[in-house]
Amino acid sequence: MASIDAPTTTTIHIAETSTDSKGKGIATASLETSGPAKAPPAAGRGIAARFTAVKIARGGWKRGVSIFDFILRLFAIAASLVATTTMGTTDQTLPFFTQFFQFQASYDDLPAFTFFVIANAIASGYLVLSLPFSILTIVRPQAVGPRFLLLIFDTVMVALSTSAASSAASIVYLAHKGNSSANWVAICQQFNNFCQRISGAVVASFIAAVIFMLLVVMSAMALRRP
Incomplete structure (x- = not known):
């Protein structure tokens, strides 16, 4: 696009500097010509503005990912704590036997349930400790x-x-x-409350695991350079 130059300015200065033999003043004139003022280049400012806009937009969506990350961690804490406390407090004794001969079901009777409680407790503790780092990614996306x-x-x-x-x-x-092949009898008909509680704990643990997967995917997306 063609640019329009500013008009050139000419200034004439007249001053009486001396007198001749008849006493008349002799005026001298000086001519000063000034050209158009040069405008500062706008290309550099435009590039800087575009770079700043891109940087702000990039930080904006990363901050949004960080906020969603923080919210998911709160849900994961709730799911892990529910799984830990539900399984860790599960205990049922059948009431129709004497105090010397009773059937009892508890989570610590099985190593798999013990490992379940320990693993979910570790996950809950980690999620609580990770919250400050998640907040830091919100402040500095x-x-x-x-x-x-x-x-x-x-x-x-x-x-x-x-x-x-x-x-x-x-x-x-x-x-x-x-x-039936291993001659293992289903016990949930007798220990109904026990089975309901351990089933709910397992569902809560799977919810926490799915949230962890989402957190991994979101962190990988945020680390990817656009």
Whole structure:
């Protein structure tokens, strides 16, 4: 696009500097010509403005991912705590026997359930400790270190929570269905309350595992350079 130059300005200065032999003043004139003022280049400002706009937009969507990450961690804390407390307090004794001969079912009778409680307790503690790092990614969406650290530990928690939920789910299935080939009898008809509680704990643990998977995917997306 062609530019329009400003008009050139000419200034004439007249001053009486001396007199001749007849006493008349002799005026002298000076001519001053000024050209158009040069406008500052606008190309550099335009590039800087576009770069700033792109940077703000990039930080905006990363901040949105960080906020969603924080919310998911709160839900994961709730799911892990529910799984831990429900399984850890599950205990049922059948009432129709004497005090010297009773049938009792408790979570610590089976190593899979004990591992389940420990794993979900570790996951709950980790999620609480990860909240400050999640807040840091909200304040500084371009920070790579905290997000990369969360990605590593979230991946470990995916493996831990998934293994705990899967091992407990296999025992819950046997409690509900039994196994005629191994002569394992289903016990949920007798220990109904026990089976309901352990089933709910396993469902809550699987919810926490799915949330951990989402956290890993979101962290990987935020670390990817556009």
